[in-house]
Amino acid sequence: MSTRRLRGGRVFDPANGVNGEVRDIAMRDGRIVALEAREPVDEEIDAGGCIVLAGGIDLHSHIGGGKVNLARLLLPQQECRVCSPGTLATGLRYAEMGYTSVFEPAMAASNARHAHMEMGDVPIVDHGAYVMLGNDELFLELLSRGSEPQRLRDYVGWVVHATKALGVKVVNPAGISAFKFNQRRLDVDEPHVHWQVTPRQVITALARAVHELGLAHPLHIHASNLGVAGNIASTLATMEALEGLPGHLTHVQFHCYGAEGPRKFSSAALALAEALDAHPNCSIDIGQVLFGQTVTASGDTMRQHANADLAHPRKGILGDIECDSGCGVLPFRYREQSYVNALQWSIGLELFLQVRDPWRVVLTTDHPNGAPFTSYPHLMRLLMDKSFRDEQLARLHPEVAAESALKQITRELTLNEIAIMTRAAPARLLGLRDRGHLGAGAAADVAVYREQGDAEAMFSRAAWLFKDGEAVVREGRVVATPVGATHFAEPVFDAGVQRLLDDYSDRPLGVHKRYAVIGHDELCSCCNGGRLLPSACAARSV
Amino acid sequence: MEPDWTCPFCSLLCDGFALERGPQALVLHGSDCPRARAGLAAQARHEAPAAWIDGTVVAPEEALAEAARRLAQWRQPLLGGLGTDMAGARALFRLAARTGALYDHGDGETLLHGLRALQDRGQWYTTLAEIRARADLVVCVGTQAVAHYPEFFRRCGLDRPDTPCRRLVFLGVDAPARRPQNVPLQCIPGSGDLLADLQQLAACLGTAPGGRREPELASLAALLREARYAVLVWESATLPAHGALFVELLNLVVATLNGSTRAASFALGGSDGAYTVQQVFTWLSGLPLRSRASAAGVEHDPVRFGGQRLLDEHAVDGLLWVWSFAPERLPPTTPLPRIVLGPPGMGLRLRQAEAARHCVFLPVATPGLDAAGHLFRTDGVVVPLVAARDEGLPGVDRVVVRLLEQLEPQHAARSLGEVAK
Numbered sequence: 001m002s003t004r005r006l007r008g009g010r011v012f013d014p015a016n017g018v019n020g021e022v023r024d025i026a027m028r029d030g031r032i033v034a035l036e037a038r039e040p041v042d043e044e045i046d047a048g049g050c051i052v053l054a055g056g057i058d059l060h061s062h063i064g065g066g067k068v069n070l071a072r073l074l075l076p077q078q079e080c081r082v083c084s085p086g087t088l089a090t091g092l093r094y095a096e097m098g099y100t101s102v103f104e105p106a107m108a109a110s111n112a113r114h115a116h117m118e119m120g121d122v123p124i125v126d127h128g129a130y131v132m133l134g135n136d137e138l139f140l141e142l143l144s145r146g147s148e149p150q151r152l153r154d155y156v157g158w159v160v161h162a163t164k165a166l167g168v169k170v171v172n173p174a175g176i177s178a179f180k181f182n183q184r185r186l187d188v189d190e191p192h193v194h195w196q197v198t199p200r201q202v203i204t205a206l207a208r209a210v211h212e213l214g215l216a217h218p219l220h221i222h223a224s225n226l227g228v229a230g231n232i233a234s235t236l237a238t239m240e241a242l243e244g245l246p247g248h249l250t251h252v253q254f255h256c257y258g259a260e261g262p263r264k265f266s267s268a269a270l271a272l273a274e275a276l277d278a279h280p281n282c283s284i285d286i287g288q289v290l291f292g293q294t295v296t297a298s299g300d301t302m303r304q305h306a307n308a309d310l311a312h313p314r315k316g317i318l319g320d321i322e323c324d325s326g327c328g329v330l331p332f333r334y335r336e337q338s339y340v341n342a343l344q345w346s347i348g349l350e351l352f353l354q355v356r357d358p359w360r361v362v363l364t365t366d367h368p369n370g371a372p373f374t375s376y377p378h379l380m381r382l383l384m385d386k387s388f389r390d391e392q393l394a395r396l397h398p399e400v401a402a403e404s405a406l407k408q409i410t411r412e413l414t415l416n417e418i419a420i421m422t423r424a425a426p427a428r429l430l431g432l433r434d435r436g437h438l439g440a441g442a443a444a445d446v447a448v449y450r451e452q453g454d455a456e457a458m459f460s461r462a463a464w465l466f467k468d469g470e471a472v473v474r475e476g477r478v479v480a481t482p483v484g485a486t487h488f489a490e491p492v493f494d495a496g497v498q499r500l501l502d503d504y505s506d507r508p509l510g511v512h513k514r515y516a517v518i519g520h521d522e523l524c525s526c527c528n529g530g531r532l533l534p535s536a537c538a539a540r541s542v
Numbered sequence: 543m544e545p546d547w548t549c550p551f552c553s554l555l556c557d558g559f560a561l562e563r564g565p566q567a568l569v570l571h572g573s574d575c576p577r578a579r580a581g582l583a584a585q586a587r588h589e590a591p592a593a594w595i596d597g598t599v600v601a602p603e604e605a606l607a608e609a610a611r612r613l614a615q616w617r618q619p620l621l622g623g624l625g626t627d628m629a630g631a632r633a634l635f636r637l638a639a640r641t642g643a644l645y646d647h648g649d650g651e652t653l654l655h656g657l658r659a660l661q662d663r664g665q666w667y668t669t670l671a672e673i674r675a676r677a678d679l680v681v682c683v684g685t686q687a688v689a690h691y692p693e694f695f696r697r698c699g700l701d702r703p704d705t706p707c708r709r710l711v712f713l714g715v716d717a718p719a720r721r722p723q724n725v726p727l728q729c730i731p732g733s734g735d736l737l738a739d740l741q742q743l744a745a746c747l748g749t750a751p752g753g754r755r756e757p758e759l760a761s762l763a764a765l766l767r768e769a770r771y772a773v774l775v776w777e778s779a780t781l782p783a784h785g786a787l788f789v790e791l792l793n794l795v796v797a798t799l800n801g802s803t804r805a806a807s808f809a810l811g812g813s814d815g816a817y818t819v820q821q822v823f824t825w826l827s828g829l830p831l832r833s834r835a836s837a838a839g840v841e842h843d844p845v846r847f848g849g850q851r852l853l854d855e856h857a858v859d860g861l862l863w864v865w866s867f868a869p870e871r872l873p874p875t876t877p878l879p880r881i882v883l884g885p886p887g888m889g890l891r892l893r894q895a896e897a898a899r900h901c902v903f904l905p906v907a908t909p910g911l912d913a914a915g916h917l918f919r920t921d922g923v924v925v926p927l928v929a930a931r932d933e934g935l936p937g938v939d940r941v942v943v944r945l946l947e948q949l950e951p952q953h954a955a956r957s958l959g960e961v962a963k
Contacts, residue, residue: 064825066922068825069821069824069825072824072825072828072829072830073657073660073661073820073824073830074660074661074664076661076829076830076842081828084828085828086824086825086826086827086828086829086840087825087826088826088827089828110669110671110923111922111923111924113916113924113926114821114918114922114923114924117628117822117825117916117924118825121632121825121826137675179804180672180676180771180804181676181770181804182770182803182804305800308797315662315663315664316664317660317664317665317666317667318664318665318666318667318800319665319666319667319668319669319806319922320667320668320669320672320806321668321669321672321922322669322670322671322672322923323671323672323675329664507671510669510670510671510923511557511923511925511926512546512548512557512558514546514557515548515557515925515926522926525629526916528632
């Protein structure tokens with residue numbers, strides 16, 4: 001039994017209403033404990049001059065699964081290594097920045113094992129994944145036949161169970177499948193050329209299934225028309241399609257474009273911010289764009305194919321996968337002097353700064369799509385420092401520099417708000433009750449940073465990082481590399497769904513049906529022997 | 543007998559066959575696949591597995607200790623073969639990082655065609671379930687497909703009455719005897735120069751310049767344009783030198799078709815753990831095989847770090863060869879000292895081949911036969927394997943972990959952290 005006390009740091013723990021007060025934080029056996037100030041401990045650490053936060057939680061970062069690995073194969077050049085690091089480097093860089101949990105948002109159902117294997121090889125951080133549904137032929141066929149909601153629910157529950165997912169994601173609802181039938185675009189109320197179902201129907205049905213199964217994380221939505229000028233209309237229509245049920249709209253920066261102005265491409269950040277006020281059932285993460293070389297990796301083959309000519313360097317990978325998903329990997333360089341890229345940068349920041357409720361906004365770059373996750377500290381400074389932001393804005397394409405709404409936005413995010421967007425809010429949105437905060441009983445994932453005026457420097461290197469109570473980073477250097485744990489949901493569903501699977505396929509999820517479900521032992525071996533953290537689900541009704 | 547065995551002997555990883563325990567060998571039911579049968583026959587047990595040092599049989603522990611002692615003395619080891627599963631690959635990467643070894647797969651030269659094309663231009667690919675569901679035209683380019691992947695057409699569903707496939711075309715090869723009965727077949731012999739034929743095909747589609755156009759290739763181009771979902775199948779092992787040019791051109795044809803209709807390529811390759819190890823080493827280090835993980839980071843050179851080339855040029859001073867599949871596939875002959883991890887039958891052959899000098903042999907399990915495991919299918923899907931028998935053999939992962947434990951502590955200087963720079 002070892003006990004540690006972090007003495008005298010300024011604590012930001014928004015989940016428990018602690019906002020920068022000087023407090024001691026004590027840890028014992030991997031948990032935060034309430035300890036009297038005089039009680040002796042095994043190790044006392046002077047955290048004077050430091051801020052103390054829960055370990056960071058990234059709820060949308062492509063760290064594992066086929067796509068990222070294809071990106072690595074595609075980009076052996078040195079200059080691209082930052083955007084497609086190996087799993088070992090990924091875990092180390094996250095830890096150095098004070099992050100302790102990272103979630104892969106786009107796990108192909110047919111290749112869940114691969115995703116779990118890669119995540120298991122990302123050291124230090126805990127992980128989990130959202131399985132992609134809503135483009136699998138079986139779901140679309142069930143929907144087109146007018147199947148009962150409980151049937152759809154049971155099928156979704158089975159897929160979550162089989163793939164050991166934490167949540168469910170939909171990518172370009174019905175659009176990835178439609179592209180396999182040579183459909184090149186799909187609006188929210190447009191029917192899939194073969195199955196005759198609309199993205200709206202897919203969203204409504206999946207949101208209901210996720211809700212009824214009692215999955216903690218709302219349906220994770222990569223909406224229709226990613227990157228298309230004027231797509232704010234389909235984004236707002238997607239919010240309506242939820243019919244009041246919870247939904248998390250991801251990388252909204254890419255879905256927040258108007259078609260105004262001489263270039264028919266404009267910011268719709270304010271419209272989305274207002275829509276969020278009107279839809280308390282919705283949360284978002286941003287998918288901030290930052291300048292430089294990166295690689296885009298998405299299941300959205302329909303949109304990635306449309307953008308293939310923009311790849312830099314000029315190459316890319318596109319794939320149709322096992323009747324359940326797709327894969328598009330395109331390298332990309334965001335340029336300050338590009339009107340579109342500069343506006344994308346501005347729109348992301350506008351969203352961060354214009355959405356009123358920080359508990360429904362999560363800080364992401366959609367790694368590596370908007371920028372590598374290693375640029376989070378830079379992003380935090382942009383959000384916390386108006387003059388720094390203005391300096392950056394002035395360097396951009398002159399029309400954006402002159403007209404961006406950012407010029408008028410004076411808001412600077414506080415440390416408390418950063419702690420919400422990078423810790424407390426993602427934990428709450430994922431249902432991780434013992435993560436993302438520093439209350440007694442929480443897991444002792446604790447990040448300590450030396451307080452300084454430059455937020456970028458501060459958040460680049462944690463002074464200490466504790467993972468489940470053990471020091472893993474000291475002065476920005478990794479000192480231990482434990483294997484992270486795997487979060488997954490355990491929904492309850494009618495076992496009779498097996499008959500449905502038998503009727504439709506002899507090879508559910510692409511393999512012999514006997515091996516479709518990943519059992520706990522197999523998950524453990526895929527995940528490199530890390531702990532399994534199942535979360536029970538309480539069924540709900542609409 | 544439950545049809546619950548997954549065959550590890552090629553990268554189709556067919557699941558759904560049954561195995562019967564015969565007096566000596568395991569007997570396959572549900573398929574007449576010659577590759578599976580040969581794989582099983584070669585692994586029939588006649589003698590107890592034996593570890594040996596320089597040809598002398600010793601206890602496994604003794605061989606392991608000697609292997610670790612020799613490995614620690616090599617200044618620049620080569621990890622070759624790498625015929626193993628996911629768990630073996632994970633362990634071998636740790637060993638590579640710890641010893642600063644160069645690494646390449648036994649079929650690295652073949653693997654290179656697809657990799658170079660991918661690194662230069664990318665690819666358009668599809669998977670087996672997609673072919674079964676929607677491919678109305680399948681074109682095998684320069685490969686009979688079933689010569690090395692006997693169950694391929696069955697896995698594509700071409701033997702099913704409800705297959706959407708309306709035509710199966712072979713370009714540049716004869717039609718194989720083993721072929722689906724329900725799908726109309728067409729053979730285009732071509733000029734004998736596959737690359738030139740593919741260039742003509744691309745020219746017919748308007749993607750590359752070209753003069754003379756064979757009517758048969760022009761009609762194939764028309765078929766491809768009219769197809770709703772055409773699949774162009776190629777096989778890395780049948781490509782000539784500079785096969786990357788072929789793969790690049792093939793992907794260009796596919797990309798062009800996708801301008802108006804749907805099409806994809808499908809690669810046959812990556813058996814014997816090649817795709818698996820490629821995937822695992824790539825995700826761990828960020829770079830593919832033919833690399834070296836050292837304190838300075840990971841260095842990748844797809845040409846210079848070719849395994850055979852390194853041996854030929856004496857750029858390494860020891861070979862650790864891992865091949866847990868076919869026992870008849872012996873490590874390359876070399877005057878360099880060797881440590882070999884292979885199925886028991888390989889140990890017998892190596893000793894008989896008088897190649898046992900300066901060699902330590904450690905018997906290991908074959909994934910999917912002696913042990914459970916995971917392999918990457920030719921289309922990228924990870925398939926779980928089950929054990930069909932228990933001969934008490936350790937997996938590659940276990941042997942490599944024991945080697946790591948026995949290496950001298952000072953050899954452990956290169957931590958995973960340093961490799962991840």
